[in-house]
Amino acid sequence: MRSLVDKERFDRFAGNPFEAAGYQFEVERRAERVFHKERRRDAQGRLLTELDVEVQFVIGSGKHGRSYLVNRAGYLYQSPISWFTQKSVWDVSPGFKDTMHANRPVVAECLFCHCNQARSVPDSVNHYQDPVFDGFAIGCERCHGPGELHVRERAAGQGLDGPDDTIVNPRKLEPVLRDSVCEQCHLQGEATVIRRGRELYDYRPGLPLSSFFSVFVRKAAFADNQRSVNHVVQMQSSRCFRESKGRLGCVSCHEVHGTPLPGARVGYFRARCLECHQESACHMPTAERRIRIAADDCTVCHMPSFGSSTIAHTALTDHRILRDPTRATPPAPIRPEIFRESPLTYFHAGNAEVSGPELERDQGVAMVEVAPWYPEGQRMLMPAAVRLLERSVETWPADTIARHTLASALCAMKRYADGMEMYRVVLAQAPTRELTLYDAAHLANRLGKPAESVEYWRRVTVVNPTHPKYHHELGRMLADQQQWAEAIRECEAALRLSPATTEARMLLIGCLVRQGSKDRARAELQTVIGFEPSKRESLQRWFEEQVP
Numbered sequence: 001m002r003s004l005v006d007k008e009r010f011d012r013f014a015g016n017p018f019e020a021a022g023y024q025f026e027v028e029r030r031a032e033r034v035f036h037k038e039r040r041r042d043a044q045g046r047l048l049t050e051l052d053v054e055v056q057f058v059i060g061s062g063k064h065g066r067s068y069l070v071n072r073a074g075y076l077y078q079s080p081i082s083w084f085t086q087k088s089v090w091d092v093s094p095g096f097k098d099t100m101h102a103n104r105p106v107v108a109e110c111l112f113c114h115c116n117q118a119r120s121v122p123d124s125v126n127h128y129q130d131p132v133f134d135g136f137a138i139g140c141e142r143c144h145g146p147g148e149l150h151v152r153e154r155a156a157g158q159g160l161d162g163p164d165d166t167i168v169n170p171r172k173l174e175p176v177l178r179d180s181v182c183e184q185c186h187l188q189g190e191a192t193v194i195r196r197g198r199e200l201y202d203y204r205p206g207l208p209l210s211s212f213f214s215v216f217v218r219k220a221a222f223a224d225n226q227r228s229v230n231h232v233v234q235m236q237s238s239r240c241f242r243e244s245k246g247r248l249g250c251v252s253c254h255e256v257h258g259t260p261l262p263g264a265r266v267g268y269f270r271a272r273c274l275e276c277h278q279e280s281a282c283h284m285p286t287a288e289r290r291i292r293i294a295a296d297d298c299t300v301c302h303m304p305s306f307g308s309s310t311i312a313h314t315a316l317t318d319h320r321i322l323r324d325p326t327r328a329t330p331p332a333p334i335r336p337e338i339f340r341e342s343p344l345t346y347f348h349a350g351n352a353e354v355s356g357p358e359l360e361r362d363q364g365v366a367m368v369e370v371a372p373w374y375p376e377g378q379r380m381l382m383p384a385a386v387r388l389l390e391r392s393v394e395t396w397p398a399d400t401i402a403r404h405t406l407a408s409a410l411c412a413m414k415r416y417a418d419g420m421e422m423y424r425v426v427l428a429q430a431p432t433r434e435l436t437l438y439d440a441a442h443l444a445n446r447l448g449k450p451a452e453s454v455e456y457w458r459r460v461t462v463v464n465p466t467h468p469k470y471h472h473e474l475g476r477m478l479a480d481q482q483q484w485a486e487a488i489r490e491c492e493a494a495l496r497l498s499p500a501t502t503e504a505r506m507l508l509i510g511c512l513v514r515q516g517s518k519d520r521a522r523a524e525l526q527t528v529i530g531f532e533p534s535k536r537e538s539l540q541r542w543f544e545e546q547v548p
């Protein structure tokens, strides 16, 4: 979390404004404030819709790129516009190809790694208290622990003889605890489950991460040769790590207080290698190495760059520290039989005190979370997850996360009525739980209970009035029940937040016609035709059919 304006440029040579998928995007700086604009025009260039939102926060140092957050009355969304440092241009944010609007909720987990502390509202998806952040930049306490004692002793003028034991020095911790400090943010698992009874920010440096989070990574057989994974998993696969009895950690090579200056870089990393290796340990003779690589930079040959990657959250520098990375064995093709087992493995298996029913609960939650990415494995994963989670909610009936996840798994197995029953129990325990209200609203409709569905949609639009999709869905349900006036209000609410969504506007047109406001309906139709001029005739035909 940093200043909104850093490396960014705002001129047209930095692609500002730019076009994508029929939209025009523009970034505008007004004094210290920054606004992102999304416009749609018709074929003649006339303005159809315009959304002008202020971005208040930024994610990323800008080394690779920066993404921006929109704050709608305490609810955070990611903007579809990002800054790409290497190309020095503005473009559509990664993963936004289908949804061009600032409607992607920013969840607390995302901010956990990118700022000091975000104060999220319990049971919400992206709602935060005011002010949203306790410190934008990652604070000292995230790596050194609470500092009250430290501040008190130093402020009282107490001198230091010997090491300072009022704060945690990560380097001096035993290996598992030392690594936990960095793993908080650098170990992005395939699924990371907050342990039962814990809150997101409970972890303190000096304690094992596994007491707070269960992290699941992809089994080697499912990984593409460890390339597209994070630094922690790669480093731990290295022989340097496995055979140095815990000596090698992130802090063996990284100085978090200031990276080495460019000129000092080679010497700095070489010295790190030579803390454990003799120069002569390398199979390639020193003289030959020096001819090939200036200054005998060990990392050029043993930790090369993967080349520019556009995938966030994977390493750019090969942390596997291989003898010869160019000859690394390619991954074996995945055999279909493999999907009979879970693709996940528990990362801290070697050192955790976590086991038994507590771990099974987390395994169940993780399996449901990743199942959509392993379509072949769905059939196997869901029943296995249901077994684990059913046992878990029997033991801990008030565990709303496990119960909600169980409900989703039951639905994935088409056991809709059982799933509905589960959602109702969760909502009795946590009546404002946004995700549960949302899923229950869809499911009730699917089960042919429109009145119950409308009730959940109403509740979810109260819990979060800033998500256009909620208003749109409620509008659709109300229209099904011919409650035109209220349906129109919901469509209007959706369109205020996201004016370029065709579906919400078509729904509005249908409702206006039936309510008798034909002239307004016709005007709205012109906007939709402007979006999709090639569909003019079919849209007009559709419009005539709406007239009762």
Ligand code: HEC
Pocket: 059, 060, 061, 062, 063, 064, 065, 066, 067, 078, 107, 109, 110, 111, 112, 113, 114, 184, 185, 186, 187, 188, 230, 231, 312, 313, 314, 315
């Ligand atoms: C588990 C911690 C973690 C989570 C959760 C996480 N990130 Fe990151 N993110 C990182 C780390 C660490 C890096 C930088 C190094 C890397 O890529 O591994 C990074 C890099 C990035 C970058 C590139 C920054 C740059 O300087 O180029 C962006 C943009 C980003 N993350 C956005 C997000 C968004 C948006 C979310 C939420 C959907 C998110 N991240 C969730 C840890 C996390």
Ligand code: HEC
Pocket: 138, 139, 140, 141, 142, 143, 144, 163, 164, 169, 170, 171, 251, 255, 256, 257
């Ligand atoms: C991302 C993690 C991280 C953050 C954030 C961080 N530090 Fe550190 N700090 C470390 C590590 C790791 C070491 C050990 C470095 C070493 O010994 O080379 C360290 C060492 C120190 C030391 C030396 C301690 C000793 O016993 O010698 C001081 C003082 C310090 N940090 C102060 C701060 C302050 C003040 C902040 C906030 C402005 C801060 N650190 C933020 C990771 C961090």
Ligand code: HEC
Pocket: 001, 059, 060, 061, 062, 063, 112, 113, 114, 115, 138, 142, 143, 170, 181, 182, 183, 184, 185, 186, 250, 251, 254, 256, 259
């Ligand atoms: C609170 C989360 C957090 C913790 C804890 C943390 N990091 Fe990071 N680290 C990040 C994020 C986020 C980035 C990406 C910087 C960005 O783009 O904002 C990053 C970037 C880095 C980089 C790349 C810097 C660069 O200039 O490219 C290194 C190296 C690094 N971290 C090492 C460490 C080490 C070592 C530790 C443990 C002592 C640690 N980090 C702890 C969040 C964290």
Ligand code: HEC
Pocket: 239, 240, 241, 243, 244, 247, 248, 249, 252, 269, 272, 273, 274, 275, 276, 277, 298, 299, 302, 303, 321, 322, 323
């Ligand atoms: C904390 C100690 C430590 C550090 C630091 C360290 N290594 Fe190692 N490394 C080892 C140990 C132990 C082995 C396995 C036995 C051996 O070859 O000495 C190893 C093995 C290797 C291997 C053989 C890998 C294989 O797959 O056979 C290479 C190559 C290597 N290290 C390179 C490096 C480079 C380059 C650096 C610096 C960027 C480095 N190491 C830093 C401890 C370390």
Ligand code: HEC
Pocket: 182, 186, 231, 232, 233, 235, 248, 249, 250, 251, 252, 253, 254, 265, 269, 272, 299, 303, 314, 315, 316, 317, 318, 319, 321
């Ligand atoms: C053996 C040395 C070594 C160890 C151990 C090591 N790194 Fe690195 N790391 C490097 C080198 C070398 C680079 C490239 C830096 C450069 O080119 O300036 C790097 C780069 C990075 C970057 C920047 C993004 C990238 O991929 O280039 C991050 C983030 C990072 N390391 C995180 C970590 C974390 C987290 C750990 C612990 C799990 C770790 N590193 C352990 C040597 C190491």
Ligand code: HEC
Pocket: 270, 273, 274, 277, 278, 279, 281, 282, 283, 284, 288, 289, 292, 293, 296, 297, 298, 299, 300, 301, 302, 323, 324
């Ligand atoms: C010009 C490329 C190059 C540079 C620079 C380089 N190495 Fe190597 N290194 C190699 C090659 C090639 C091998 C042998 C690979 C094989 O056997 O397949 C090797 C092997 C090794 C091994 C494995 C030895 C074993 O017993 O298995 C270690 C350890 C190692 N290098 C350490 C280093 C260190 C430390 C540095 C920096 C001081 C360094 N290398 C610099 C190319 C290089």
